[in-house]
Amino acid sequence: MLVLTRKNGETIKIGDDIEITIISAKNDQVKIGIKAPKNIEVFRKELYEQIQSENQEASKDISGLLNFFKKE
Incomplete structure (x- = not known):
């Protein structure tokens, strides 16, 4: 991890495309x-992790549903 010290107003x-001020x-x-x-x-990291978790759960539901239809 890179650690930088910045003052108010510094960027x-x-x-080439991202600036954090x-x-x-x-x-x-x-x-x-x-x-x-x-x-x-x-x-925000906590929101990103929540989205990832919800996407994984949704994909499990879809996989289970697809397997159900394959059996028929």
Whole structure:
């Protein structure tokens, strides 16, 4: 993991298309702004993991249904 120190208003570039700007930092919270192309989805990690889990569960349901119809 790369660890960087930035001050309010400073930006980090990722490749040519993504910028992360520190909007404010106080106490134990940091507010960031992210500029990325529309085709790149940006999620909070906990939300991304929830989406992945729900997708896996949905795919299990579909697999079970497909197996059910194959047996007939």
